[in-house]
Amino acid sequence: MLQAHRGAVLHFLQDPDVAPAEDAWAHYPDGLLVTEGDRVHSVGPASSLLASLPADCPVRRHDNALLLPGFIDTHIHLPQMEMVGAHGEQLLEWLEKYVFPAEAKFADAAYAGAVSERFLDELLRNGTTTAMVFGSVHAVSVEVFFQACERRGLRMIAGKAMMDRHCPDTVRDSAGSAYRDSKRLIQDWHGRGRLRYAVTPRFAPTSSPEQLALAGQLLREHPGVYLQTHMSENLDEVAWVGRLFPEAPHYLGAYDAAGLLGRRSVFAHCIHLTDGEWTRLADSASNIAFCPTSNLFLGSGLFSLRCARKHGIHVGLGTDIGGGTSFSLLQTLNEAYKVLQLRGERLSPLKAFYLATLGGARTLDLEDTLGNFMPGKEADFIVVDTACTPLLAFRLQHCRDLAETLFVLSTLGDDRAIRETWSGGRRVHHRDAPATRPDSMESA
Known part of the structure; x- marks a missing residue:
């Protein structure tokens, strides 16, 4: 079954030190990450992918968040x-x-x-x-x-x-x-x-x-x-x-x-x-x-x-x-x-x-398996809360571009910034919910 996650999305396609910017990463300020079972189905701008989803496909909204590979x-x-x-x-x-x-x-x-x-x-x-x-x-x-x-x-x-x-x-x-x-x-x-x-x-x-x-x-x-x-x-x-x-x-x-x-x-x-x-x-x-x-x-x-x-x-x-x-x-x-x-x-x-x-x-020689959101890869991803602390929320309002946003996240962020963690298409951690164990983890 397909499941879609809507929010800002970022993943890397090449090493930014060796590839041109347009080839090194993809950033969708209003993006859609679509999973099918334990795999990535598709990723891209929400405006282009929403229309292609079946009517019964659930769409989760992740506001004030950045979706990244695990x-x-x-x-x-x-x-x-x-x-x-x-x-x-x-x-x-x-x-x-x-x-x-x-x-x-x-x-x-x-x-x-x-x-x-x-x-x-x-x-x-x-x-x-x-x-x-x-x-x-x-x-x-x-x-x-x-x-x-x-x-x-x-x-x-x-x-x-x-x-x-x-x-x-x-x-x-x-x-x-x-x-x-x-x-x-x-x-x-x-x-x-x-x-x-x-x-x-x-x-x-x-x-x-x-x-x-x-x-x-x-x-x-x-x-x-x-x-x-x-x-x-x-x-x-x-x-x-x-x-x-x-x-x-x-x-x-x-x-x-x-x-x-x-x-x-x-x-x-x-x-x-x-x-x-x-x-x-x-x-x-x-x-x-x-x-x-x-x-x-x-x-x-x-x-x-x-x-x-x-x-x-x-x-x-x-x-x-x-x-x-x-x-x-x-x-x-x-x-x-x-x-x-x-x-x-x-x-x-x-x-x-x-x-x-x-x-x-x-x-780890796992590039063909995980690390980004290319279709067919394992659906391991995280939802990073960009307003998890008052200071981070305030500071990010003054960021001029993606690079500055990422730098502030890495400087001021910690475990509080991880709102959700998904592994193989299942949510295995939710910051604001009681700790889960395998028999209660949420499936895609």
Whole structure:
């Protein structure tokens, strides 16, 4: 059945940095987004599409709102939700003091399941419809997370963390057990509905060369699965990798030797890269998750979007909960702008929202599936309330054009701006209604 949503509509067709304006995005101040079941049917000006709708097609009006594709978070940690905002450490000390104790709790399936529900509530409340998610080292953390996603019909990518050294016993596996657990999870969940699996070594220091090699073996044995890990986040970390992998030409070389680079490989952070690493990432079509709130909070450094653009590397945004301090991709864009300002680089508002939508889809090799409103794509979208606070409503009255409107949204907006979130043609979050669970979610 067709269903139409009327309001201002914006989506991206190309990267605004490389395509002419008329080819990069489509903006309809009075637009119509038409869905059919779980797919986009059509999009365009309301004046031209309304007449083509069948008489029984419902039309929802979204006043004082902007309809956007669902936000895409390319790097986030499920087991770190409880310690967001932990004070006073940089990366390596922070892992030992806060992260590993929190992640140890995810050996308990009931606890992991309860946090998974809260985690998904928070994602949807912030307009994120797809995310690439780290589980804990415990296979059950990913099993219960996938079960929760399946009940809600969400498109998510997740994987069990792999760590066989330099970590407490409570969060340690072995090279062999990590391979076996990951293989079973791939067989059970990868490609099941809208779910995908990511092979997930935490980072090179906590995986032995044997474990990294088995991660590469999983990628070869299961074409189409993803790889997610961390790289070059912190200078002490980079130096540590140099000592642990003296034969590698650089940090990336430790992953490259294990066969972990490729089109579905996403490396979070990538702040302190050498020229050789930038070139190799580009040559291997690997991708980067830019995590500005985390990088600022942990004092890790400033990512260069300019270098990524120069090398033609796909970049998505990551909230990186719990090093990051907000589930909101609007707030992530706010901090991304500031990071790039400090580097003397420019982030245009249109590029920013591209990164949060189609750019994220390209980073996750999902451009053919989601990221904009082209007909046939999955109907994941959000309704952004442009009058959600008195200050935002007042400020937007004085915006001169679309770019300024978007910039103000990303500067002053947060979870309060997400009025509704729709996934696969179903409303899965309504800000002004009681929290919904899968058995009560509204169908198209």
